[in-house]
Amino acid sequence: MAEQGTDSAFVAFERVQKSYDGETLVVKDLNLSMPKGEFLTMLGPSGSGKTTCLMMLAGFETATHGEIRLDGVSINNIPPHKRGIGMVFQNYALFPHMTVAENLSFPLEVRKIGKSDREAKVKRALDMVQMGAFGGRRPAQLSGGQQQRIALARALVFEPELVLMDEPLGALDKQLREHMQFEITRLAHELGITVVYVTHDQTEALTMSDRVAVFNDGRIQQLDPPDVLYEKPANSFVAQFIGENNTLEGVVTRIEGETCVVRLDDGEELDATPVNVTTVGERTRVSIRPERVEFNRDRLKPGAHTLKAEVLEFIYMGDIFRTRLKVAGNEDFVIKTRNAPDQVRLEPGTEIEIGWLPQDCRALDAS
Amino acid sequence: MSTASGPVLAADGTPLKRSLARALRVQKIRALLLIAPLLLFVLVSFVAPIADMLFRSVENQIVAETLPRTTKALRSWDPEAQELPDEAVFEAAYYDIFIAAERKQHTRLGSRLNYEQTGMSSLFRKSGRGLDDIGEVYQDQFKDLDRNWDEPEPWVELMGAPSWVAALQDWEKGQPLPPFALRDGVADLLPLTAREYALFARFTQQEDGKSPLKEEPWTAVHTALYTDLAAADLSGYDGPRAEMLRAADAAVDAPGFETVRFRDGFAEIDEDWLSPDVWRTIQIYSPAYTSGYFLNAVDMQKTPEGVGLRDERERIYGLLFKRTMFMSLMITFSCILLAYPVAYLLANLPMRSANLLMILVLLPFWTSLLVRTSAWKVMLQQQGVINDTLVWLGLVDDAARLVMINNQLGTIIAMTHILLPFMILPMYSVMSTIPPSYVRAAKSLGASNWTAFWRVYFPQSVPGIGAGSILVFILAIGYYITPEIVGGTTGTFISNRIAYHISSSLNWGLAAALGTILLGVVLVLYWAYDRIVGIDNVKLGG
Ligand SMILES: Nc1ncnc2c1ncn2[C@@H]1O[C@H](COP(=O)(O)OP(=O)(O)OP(=O)(O)O)[C@@H](O)[C@H]1O
Numbered sequence: 086m087a088e089q090g091t092d093s094a095f096v097a098f099e100r101v102q103k104s105y106d107g108e109t110l111v112v113k114d115l116n117l118s119m120p121k122g123e124f125l126t127m128l129g130p131s132g133s134g135k136t137t138c139l140m141m142l143a144g145f146e147t148a149t150h151g152e153i154r155l156d157g158v159s160i161n162n163i164p165p166h167k168r169g170i171g172m173v174f175q176n177y178a179l180f181p182h183m184t185v186a187e188n189l190s191f192p193l194e195v196r197k198i199g200k201s202d203r204e205a206k207v208k209r210a211l212d213m214v215q216m217g218a219f220g221g222r223r224p225a226q227l228s229g230g231q232q233q234r235i236a237l238a239r240a241l242v243f244e245p246e247l248v249l250m251d252e253p254l255g256a257l258d259k260q261l262r263e264h265m266q267f268e269i270t271r272l273a274h275e276l277g278i279t280v281v282y283v284t285h286d287q288t289e290a291l292t293m294s295d296r297v298a299v300f301n302d303g304r305i306q307q308l309d310p311p312d313v314l315y316e317k318p319a320n321s322f323v324a325q326f327i328g329e330n331n332t333l334e335g336v337v338t339r340i341e342g343e344t345c346v347v348r349l350d351d352g353e354e355l356d357a358t359p360v361n362v363t364t365v366g367e368r369t370r371v372s373i374r375p376e377r378v379e380f381n382r383d384r385l386k387p388g389a390h391t392l393k394a395e396v397l398e399f400i401y402m403g404d405i406f407r408t409r410l411k412v413a414g415n416e417d418f419v420i421k422t423r424n425a426p427d428q429v430r431l432e433p434g435t436e437i438e439i440g441w442l443p444q445d446c447r448a449l450d451a452s
Numbered sequence: 453m454s455t456a457s458g459p460v461l462a463a464d465g466t467p468l469k470r471s472l473a474r475a476l477r478v479q480k481i482r483a484l485l486l487i488a489p490l491l492l493f494v495l496v497s498f499v500a501p502i503a504d505m506l507f508r509s510v511e512n513q514i515v516a517e518t519l520p521r522t523t524k525a526l527r528s529w530d531p532e533a534q535e536l537p538d539e540a541v542f543e544a545a546y547y548d549i550f551i552a553a554e555r556k557q558h559t560r561l562g563s564r565l566n567y568e569q570t571g572m573s574s575l576f577r578k579s580g581r582g583l584d585d586i587g588e589v590y591q592d593q594f595k596d597l598d599r600n601w602d603e604p605e606p607w608v609e610l611m612g613a614p615s616w617v618a619a620l621q622d623w624e625k626g627q628p629l630p631p632f633a634l635r636d637g638v639a640d641l642l643p644l645t646a647r648e649y650a651l652f653a654r655f656t657q658q659e660d661g662k663s664p665l666k667e668e669p670w671t672a673v674h675t676a677l678y679t680d681l682a683a684a685d686l687s688g689y690d691g692p693r694a695e696m697l698r699a700a701d702a703a704v705d706a707p708g709f710e711t712v713r714f715r716d717g718f719a720e721i722d723e724d725w726l727s728p729d730v731w732r733t734i735q736i737y738s739p740a741y742t743s744g745y746f747l748n749a750v751d752m753q754k755t756p757e758g759v760g761l762r763d764e765r766e767r768i769y770g771l772l773f774k775r776t777m778f779m780s781l782m783i784t785f786s787c788i789l790l791a792y793p794v795a796y797l798l799a800n801l802p803m804r805s806a807n808l809l810m811i812l813v814l815l816p817f818w819t820s821l822l823v824r825t826s827a828w829k830v831m832l833q834q835q836g837v838i839n840d841t842l843v844w845l846g847l848v849d850d851a852a853r854l855v856m857i858n859n860q861l862g863t864i865i866a867m868t869h870i871l872l873p874f875m876i877l878p879m880y881s882v883m884s885t886i887p888p889s890y891v892r893a894a895k896s897l898g899a900s901n902w903t904a905f906w907r908v909y910f911p912q913s914v915p916g917i918g919a920g921s922i923l924v925f926i927l928a929i930g931y932y933i934t935p936e937i938v939g940g941t942t943g944t945f946i947s948n949r950i951a952y953h954i955s956s957s958l959n960w961g962l963a964a965a966l967g968t969i970l971l972g973v974v975l976v977l978y979w980a981y982d983r984i985v986g987i988d989n990v991k992l993g994g
């Protein structure tokens with residue numbers, strides 16, 4: 086996974102481990118390197134160690150083992166306030182006893198920046214998040230979205246090169262959230278800052294990031310740009326975790342370079358791309374995205390394997406149709422088709438044959 | 453729908469406002485009924501005693517009630533002149549103190565006036581016994597003239613209305629006595645005697661439950677008879693016992709009848725009655741309400757020239773108030789210093805250690821206050837644990853052991869310890885609501901540990917300090933047991949003085965005035981706190 090040379094990296098985790106209680110490792114052997122200006126998202130289920138990684142980077146937790154470097158310098162022994170990393174907290178952590186302007190000028194004051202300079206910077210930061218008129222208010226007098234923007238402005242006002250955000254949009258409603266996602270990415274690109282962003286929400290991760298690190302069980306499962314993550318999941322956890330996914334289990338019967346044949350448990354065969362299967366006879370779990378399943382024979386390659394399927398349910402969803410099938414004993418096999426004028430609406434109870442291009446079907450680990 | 457015209461109507465046609473008010477009224481009554489027992493309890497056990505205390509601090513009816521005629525007669529006396537009041541005042545005082553002595557109220561009045569001038573208590577006690585000497589002079593002479601003057605029945609016939617006399621003669625023990633009524637005309641003929649006899653008869657019937665037919669009258673009645681006869685003209689009298697009365701009149705008018713001036717009679721009992729100061733005190737304190745207790749509570753007194761400071765030697769309350777204030781502030785302050793780190797630890801330590809610490813904080817609550825205070829006595833005394841340790845360590849010379857008890861230091865140490873939980877708990881409950889992310893945020897913004905604490909954590913913990921300080925200060929200012937035990941003479945509070953007046957000197961009026969001033973001081977401080985810090989800045993948690 087360490088595909089880049091860590092020398093050029095702006096942020097680098099090297100063989101980092103973390104344990105809180107001395108018994109279990111919360112973060113296991115983390116290696117990560119980010120170039121300057123990258124927007125990286127840490128995505129993963131609850132308890133997978135995302136916040137812990139962020140806190141180690143910010144300096145509020147110490148790594149049990151390994152090294153964290155910032156701009157080539159090891160920061161393991163630098164206290165948080167000297168790291169110069171901006172941070173946006175999940176509950177915003179705006180100081181309730183200070184006004185918005187005082188909140189923003191706090192990081193400048195502790196850096197001993199002169200008054201007029203300070204005021205100019207605070208004003209610029211407030212304008213940047215379109216909150217120029219709210220400088221005199223207390224945080225309690227702002228709405229959630231406004232507080233969120235102030236928290237963002239405060240993390241940016243002292244011009245840090247690295248900004249960390251821990252689920253900053255968790256408390257907002259869907260619409261505001263989408264708006265803020267856009268604002269954050271816009272600002273990040275305009276200012277050229279490096280961002281490490283933590284979220285639960287995969288759409289958020291996919292739409293905002295340059296690269297996404299999928300965490301599970303204290304390890305990075307896959308670190309790739311969103312499209313690669315979605316289309317070429319490296320293992321079955323990632324395939325399951327990102328987007329909707331159909332899985333079928335079976336045994337590899339043949340491997341020929343870029344394709345392999347898998348025999349399902351009921352005897353049917355299909356074509357797939359081997360990802361982490363290497364030997365014939367190995368058990369595997371194949372994964373196909375619902376929108377890549379084809380039931381029109383004409384569009385499939387001649388000689389391609391097909392499977393029998395029974396239509397169980399047809400759901401009209403406006404822009405798409407969602408059809409649930411029973412395939413090789415699996416009753417949760419879903420296909421999605423675009424609502425186009427010539428699209429067929431499958432009737433429940435009909436028998437069809439389905440297939441796909443081998444590169445859309447990935448044979449992953451069976452666990 | 454024309455909603456614009458007229459008031460909005462409810463479904464049944466009544467104006468909406470009225471039906472809303474009706475609906476709310478039922479709710480209000482229900483709510484009131486629900487809290488009624490508590491409200492009653494608070495009224496009875498809290499509001500009423502405070503009101504009673506406020507009232508007692510100005511109430512002074514005892515002087516005018518016990519000496520009604522004297523206070524009236526004294527009104528025309530000029531206390532500035534270095535002269536004694538005239539004979540009329542002494543006469544009034546004679547009758548007043550006589551009946552007061554019969555009712556055993558003269559000692560109470562004596563103690564009341566003793567608060568204002570020492571010696572009054574014994575003066576009144578002596579006079580209660582001694583006043584009979586004046587009356588006996590007249591009683592003896594009338595008795596020598598006619599034995600009947602010392603018998604109950606002739607007096608009854610002479611003074612009482614015939615219907616009362618008849619009823620009294622039929623009276624048997626166990627039945628209610630007929631109410632006394634004066635005979636027609638006797639009040640015009642012998643006004644003083646009638647008044648005194650009526651007092652005697654009513655007192656005998658009501659207080660003693662005895663028949664005036666069996667009891668010989670008081671000597672004051674004889675004294676009054678003399679005064680009346682000396683002035684009266686009995687030529688037209690033909691009522692009962694006319695012979696006897698005429699004989700007495702003749703005797704009184706004859707030369708050689710021995711008389712006593714009231715003033716001399718009083719002087720005979722105690723020379724002090726000839727001091728204008730005594731009369732001045734009675735005159736000053738004759739109104740039903742007085743500011744005397746309050747003046748006394750601030751080391752002042754009433755003088756004929758107006759209000760003035762007391763003697764240097766007698767001023768103690770100002771000192772005590774100042775000391776109470778100063779020491780309460782010191783205690784509050786040392787509580788803040790000690791409690792802050794403890795509360796901080798409590799709020800920031802992991803659960804298990806925090807619970808253990810909490811138990812240690814609460815432990816003092818499970819031991820008796822008296823035990824804790826006495827333990828400090830053991831610790832702090834000159835042969836105590838602390839001194840022994842210091843001597844053993846060689847830090848203090850054996851001959852120069854530290855004095856840490858029976859003075860202000862002792863009180864401050866012991867009370868700081870005792871009141872500490874009251875500071876820790878509100879601080880803790882406020883601190884535990886401050887999320888750690890604030891300090892983290894401050895540090896991530898570049899603040900050092902100290903700056904993050906001082907600029908971000910501390911301001912948010914101020915409401916806890918405020919709440920704790922108010923609690924500790926108000927508790928301290930009225931504290932009693934601990935200063936009593938470890939305070940000695942220099943470390944006692946105003947409350948110890950109040951307790952003294954309640955239980956030893958029985959000067960409840962002064963105790964009430966001191967208590968009222970203390971209440972006032974606390975309210976003023978509370979008000980000042982509200983103005984400066986703002987009372988909504990006080991949080992007990994949440
Ligand atoms: N202060 C702590 N002491 C002990 N264990 C901790 C502490 N903080 C986190 N953990 C444990 O470390 C693991 C990872 O926690 P972390 O907060 O990093 O998860 P996360 O990925 O951020 O989860 P979420 O998405 O729910 O925020 C969890 O099992 C958690 O119980």
Ligand SMILES: [Mg+2]
Nearest residue numbers: 135136137251
């Ligand atoms: Mg987290």
